Amino acid sequence: MGVEEKLGNLGVVTTTLESVMNWSRTRAMWPMLFGLACCAIEMMAAEGAHYDMSRFGMELMRPSPRQSDLMIVAGRVSRKMAPVLRRLYDQMPDPKWVIAMGDCASCGGVFNNYAIVPGVDEVVPVDVYVAGCPPRPEALIHGILVLYDKVNQQKIKLPAVTVR
Amino acid sequence: MTQLQEVSVDQIKHLVSERALQGETVLLNMGPQHPSTHGVLRLLLELDGEIVVNCIPDVGYLHTGIEKNMEAKTYAQAEVMTDRLDYLNTTGNNLAYSMAIEKLVGLDVPVRAQAIRVILVELQRIASHLIWLGTTGLDVAAMSTFLYCFRERESIMDILEMCSGQRMMTTYIRPGGLWRDVPVEFEAAVRAFIKMFPRRVDEYEALLTRNPLFLDRTLGIGKITAEQALNFGMTGPPLRATGVNWDLRKARPYCGYEQYDFVVPTRTEGDVYARYIVRIEELRQSLRIVEQAMDKLPLGPVRSNNHKFVPPPRSEIGISMEALIHHFKLWTEGYLPPKGSIYSAVESPRGELGFFIVSDGGPKPYRVHVRTPSFDNLQALPLMAKGVLVADLVAIIGSVDIVLGDVDR
Amino acid sequence: MQTELEPIVQVLKNAFDIEVSEFRGDVRLQTSSDKIVSLCQKMRDELGFTLLSTMTAIDLGIFKDPRFNVLYQFTSVTANLSLGILVDVPAVDPSLPTITGVFKNAVWRERELWDLFGIKFEGHPDLRRIMMPDDWHGHPLRKDHPLGYEEPQFTFNYKEIDSRKPYAKE
Numbered sequence: 229m230g231v232e233e234k235l236g237n238l239g240v241v242t243t244t245l246e247s248v249m250n251w252s253r254t255r256a257m258w259p260m261l262f263g264l265a266c267c268a269i270e271m272m273a274a275e276g277a278h279y280d281m282s283r284f285g286m287e288l289m290r291p292s293p294r295q296s297d298l299m300i301v302a303g304r305v306s307r308k309m310a311p312v313l314r315r316l317y318d319q320m321p322d323p324k325w326v327i328a329m330g331d332c333a334s335c336g337g338v339f340n341n342y343a344i345v346p347g348v349d350e351v352v353p354v355d356v357y358v359a360g361c362p363p364r365p366e367a368l369i370h371g372i373l374v375l376y377d378k379v380n381q382q383k384i385k386l387p388a389v390t391v392r
Numbered sequence: 393m394t395q396l397q398e399v400s401v402d403q404i405k406h407l408v409s410e411r412a413l414q415g416e417t418v419l420l421n422m423g424p425q426h427p428s429t430h431g432v433l434r435l436l437l438e439l440d441g442e443i444v445v446n447c448i449p450d451v452g453y454l455h456t457g458i459e460k461n462m463e464a465k466t467y468a469q470a471e472v473m474t475d476r477l478d479y480l481n482t483t484g485n486n487l488a489y490s491m492a493i494e495k496l497v498g499l500d501v502p503v504r505a506q507a508i509r510v511i512l513v514e515l516q517r518i519a520s521h522l523i524w525l526g527t528t529g530l531d532v533a534a535m536s537t538f539l540y541c542f543r544e545r546e547s548i549m550d551i552l553e554m555c556s557g558q559r560m561m562t563t564y565i566r567p568g569g570l571w572r573d574v575p576v577e578f579e580a581a582v583r584a585f586i587k588m589f590p591r592r593v594d595e596y597e598a599l600l601t602r603n604p605l606f607l608d609r610t611l612g613i614g615k616i617t618a619e620q621a622l623n624f625g626m627t628g629p630p631l632r633a634t635g636v637n638w639d640l641r642k643a644r645p646y647c648g649y650e651q652y653d654f655v656v657p658t659r660t661e662g663d664v665y666a667r668y669i670v671r672i673e674e675l676r677q678s679l680r681i682v683e684q685a686m687d688k689l690p691l692g693p694v695r696s697n698n699h700k701f702v703p704p705p706r707s708e709i710g711i712s713m714e715a716l717i718h719h720f721k722l723w724t725e726g727y728l729p730p731k732g733s734i735y736s737a738v739e740s741p742r743g744e745l746g747f748f749i750v751s752d753g754g755p756k757p758y759r760v761h762v763r764t765p766s767f768d769n770l771q772a773l774p775l776m777a778k779g780v781l782v783a784d785l786v787a788i789i790g791s792v793d794i795v796l797g798d799v800d801r
Numbered sequence: 802m803q804t805e806l807e808p809i810v811q812v813l814k815n816a817f818d819i820e821v822s823e824f825r826g827d828v829r830l831q832t833s834s835d836k837i838v839s840l841c842q843k844m845r846d847e848l849g850f851t852l853l854s855t856m857t858a859i860d861l862g863i864f865k866d867p868r869f870n871v872l873y874q875f876t877s878v879t880a881n882l883s884l885g886i887l888v889d890v891p892a893v894d895p896s897l898p899t900i901t902g903v904f905k906n907a908v909w910r911e912r913e914l915w916d917l918f919g920i921k922f923e924g925h926p927d928l929r930r931i932m933m934p935d936d937w938h939g940h941p942l943r944k945d946h947p948l949g950y951e952e953p954q955f956t957f958n959y960k961e962i963d964s965r966k967p968y969a970k971e
Contacts, residue, residue: 261427265454265797266479266560268431269523273549276542291427306800308934309432309453312424314969335954338472342941342949343457343933350967362560452932457949460941464948495825622851622878625906638878732824735874735885737854748872750859763855763874768906800932 246384254376260296261289264303267330267362271302274365293319304332305345317352328354331361417445424453431796444785447777454800462760466726475561478798480520483512484740486565492736492747493567497701497729504692505569506648510685514678519548520741521671528790532609551581568702569695586683593675610664614776614788625768628743629670634662640739652684664791701727726755742766766798806882809848829885834897837888841903850875856910858918860944868892896921917942
């Protein structure tokens, strides 16, 4: 912030590239359709006209993991579904983020038994947890904005090996 | 965590036809994550070009162990889990469970509570059919119905939130009546909905019912006869679309349904279009029931007086010793129904939803079995899907209206 | 018992050897496992009970014999009647003959009972697990299978549970 204000329109600094990169990532993040159970209905309601999610860049939900960069795990993950979830996560290209939507994806929720994985962070690394059973569409949108804040603070990591 | 296993053809040899083993037909996995399977349903398709020769459903990806988990909770705590079974029909699930407990224990329900139960369950039926209409439209590429249906659904969610504080998992209908009386804004909101809704249904019909594109995709697809449907245990709109007039609200009336005047729509063709017409007509009839219940809404208490099973009102706890003792007993141990087992069913938007509860006299149920309609309706899918194109298969799955929370529990 | 149900129960009593019980309006007939297929056939063809509403099992206890009670619930759509059949299944090597030839929705119901209770069905065309993953050991709804719950994480035991919980890293 300070450098640009003081020096006016002088050249390009690394910070500006970062903020441009993060800005472009947040403005068009495509979520992957991963609605499993009840939270999927609230996710669809957030997509609908009343709580519009396309004003945040999520106009389309891509069913294919290769074309999406955000996975919203909406619903309870059973033990039979967990390897499938991991495989889909591995198929997503970098940079990718995961939102655990709802109580069942965050910590197992109402269910505490043999069939449900208690928290999807045992399977994939999670960036934002959204609480609620199911969370209101506004809560999901708040979670997405928190994710945007997190993305906006990311720095560019230089590769470990420099090529001569 | 188990690793993903590759299923070789040997394991499913007995299910696929001879041509697959010789390599003439292709085995395609329509995986658990798919935009058109309405949840985590996995289908193994045997394809000859684009035509489906065999379709093998693989379920269990949403198995939650609800039946076993209910055995570890008291009857009042177990009701919270019933919302999550068929998550599009949450008040209906609560009603089925409450009615099963009332049958087991022998509780009476006051008339005002019955009328409000009918209003909420019929509104939930409208909401469930709206989601079906929206997602079916999305499957056959009529995208605008999706947005319109979710707009209507928001009005219903507002009504539910006004009563219970929650949009979906309300747990408002409890054994013995309701949680609490409806607020004063309820009547105005429901009447506004009743006034607004019939024109919206006309809008949806104008978009789809005589649309030649829609007719092309749905007429004559996925036929099933009445005998086959009954043999598969199908109930609900798919059965009524084959000509069998079986609706539990008319055959075994509960909750005061006998006083309301409504028609159960049936068709005879048994294809996707017939199921569409049956559900659209059910939208109108449900609205009729809501209007009649709202006109006849009686005054009175909303909870039964039998405080051995139903909590006393909070205002009485400060002044009455018995109320305090009942409250204490219900909250610490829970109520003790008599020993025995019962089966009680209601009509959900998908079919017959039944609870089979076995009680051993203790505060926790000994065994709860939920008879969910989508489990049996889905078994008829391979029969309906023989010889159709893959695009038609998507329309057929949409028309059966399965909810995977129902199938897998 | 409803008046229309009495002649039907009488017909079944004469043809097979059954015991009748009733609780809060639900009529149940107790029979033995070798007669179940012919009983179901008679119910569907002659007595008009064309809909098999549900099929479920109750685990009566680890040391009880018979260990399981399997319930078949039939509905007659034309006459609006409901009837349940109960069959005892022993604890050692529990098995029953299959009724998939009579009612097609028994295919998945019997698979579910095999998966969750361990009751085998002889003659079933496709007996494999349906709800649990294929390599699961045990039958979850039996009373000796644990619920499998994990301890809730409060503030006093937060660190201990946190150290043992497997978190995914990338």
